[in-house]
Amino acid sequence: MFPVQINPANYSFTVVGGGEIANHKVKNLLRFGIKPLVISPHFHPDLLTLEKDGLIELKQKFAEWSDLIDAHFIILVTNDEQANDRLAKQAVAAGKLVVHAANPALGNAQLPAVLRRGKLQISVATDGASPTLAKQIRDDLAEQYDEKYESYLAFLAEVRQFVKVHVQERSERNKWLKEAATPLYLEQAEARLILWKRLYHRNNVEY
Numbered sequence: 249m250f251p252v253q254i255n256p257a258n259y260s261f262t263v264v265g266g267g268e269i270a271n272h273k274v275k276n277l278l279r280f281g282i283k284p285l286v287i288s289p290h291f292h293p294d295l296l297t298l299e300k301d302g303l304i305e306l307k308q309k310f311a312e313w314s315d316l317i318d319a320h321f322i323i324l325v326t327n328d329e330q331a332n333d334r335l336a337k338q339a340v341a342a343g344k345l346v347v348h349a350a351n352p353a354l355g356n357a358q359l360p361a362v363l364r365r366g367k368l369q370i371s372v373a374t375d376g377a378s379p380t381l382a383k384q385i386r387d388d389l390a391e392q393y394d395e396k397y398e399s400y401l402a403f404l405a406e407v408r409q410f411v412k413v414h415v416q417e418r419s420e421r422n423k424w425l426k427e428a429a430t431p432l433y434l435e436q437a438e439a440r441l442i443l444w445k446r447l448y449h450r451n452n453v454e455y
């Protein structure tokens with residue numbers, strides 16, 4: 249499996265099936281700002297509420313290949329094994345990204361367990377060996393990489409932007425970026441201010 253971070257903005261996501269698992273997968277997509285189309289003859293009550301709130305779109309029918317032509321990323325979670333298998337085959341052949349939740353070998357993509365701390369994102373995947381372990385590892389990492397990382401990543405991003413604009417020399421740039429990524433600046437917000445002052449001073453920028 250090849251890991252990659254996708255900007256979902258210009259992709260259309262379709263979830264096929266409207267049950268318990270579809271509901272779980274849809275809520276996962278919503279965490280990433282994705283507005284999926286959900287196709288199913290019946291819908292979990294939460295999905296009906298999400299549609300009323302304008303967060304997802306619903307199409308009430310048994311899904312067919314013609315419903316998937318415009319989809320880029322497809323998550324197959326019906327309880328009809330034959331429908332899942334048939335649609336997976338057609339969608340994979342058409343070059344789409346396909347999650348076949350019941351039989352991952354028939355798809356070409358899988359959803360990892362994800363921890364988000366602002367701009368920090370940690371994904372844990374086991375290639376279907378044990379989603380339970382993926383979730384456990386993610387939850388263990390959540391303790392190590394706690395909420396502090398959210399503001400820390402925002403700080404690192406700002407420092408990096410500044411350094412890219414104001415520090416021309418590459419080794420000098422890397423020196424600042426490596427220093428910013430040391431534990432002192434994770435732990436102590438006051439130390440971040442001092443680093444900023446030094447950065448401004450060193451580069452003759454008005455503080």
Ligand SMILES: C[C@@]1(CC(=O)O)c2cc3[nH]c(cc4nc(cc5[nH]c(cc(n2)[C@H]1CCC(=O)O)[C@@](C)(CC(=O)O)[C@@H]5CCC(=O)O)C(CC(=O)O)=C4CCC(=O)O)c(CCC(=O)O)c3CC(=O)O
Binds near residue numbers: 351352377380
């Ligand atoms: C292939 C994949 C589909 C895909 O790509 O979507 C898939 C497939 C299957 N899952 C099954 C079961 C469970 N899945 C979970 C949980 C999660 N499953 C997720 C991903 C994936 N699951 C992909 C592989 C990812 C990988 O291996 O790294 C997570 C990480 C992400 C997410 O779903 O958002 C999310 C945890 C994160 C979170 O909660 O945040 C739990 C535990 C729980 O819910 O507590 C159980 C019950 C215990 C167990 O079985 O371990 C079954 C058996 C069904 C049956 O028995 O009928 C199948 C089918 C099969 O394997 O045959």
Ligand SMILES: NC(=O)C1=CN([C@@H]2O[C@H](COP(=O)(O)OP(=O)(O)OC[C@H]3O[C@@H](n4cnc5c(N)ncnc54)[C@H](O)[C@@H]3O)[C@@H](O)[C@H]2O)C=CC1
Binds near residue numbers: 267269310328379
């Ligand atoms: N985390 C994961 O990835 C997990 C995946 N699964 C798999 O997910 C699948 C669905 O499980 P549940 O949601 O619990 O089932 P469910 O029975 O709650 O829901 C199935 C849904 O599929 C719909 N459906 C049936 N035929 C359809 C078709 N042709 N087109 C569109 N929708 C159709 C039904 O109307 C229903 O809404 C199963 O195949 C199961 O093996 C199960 C557990 C965990």
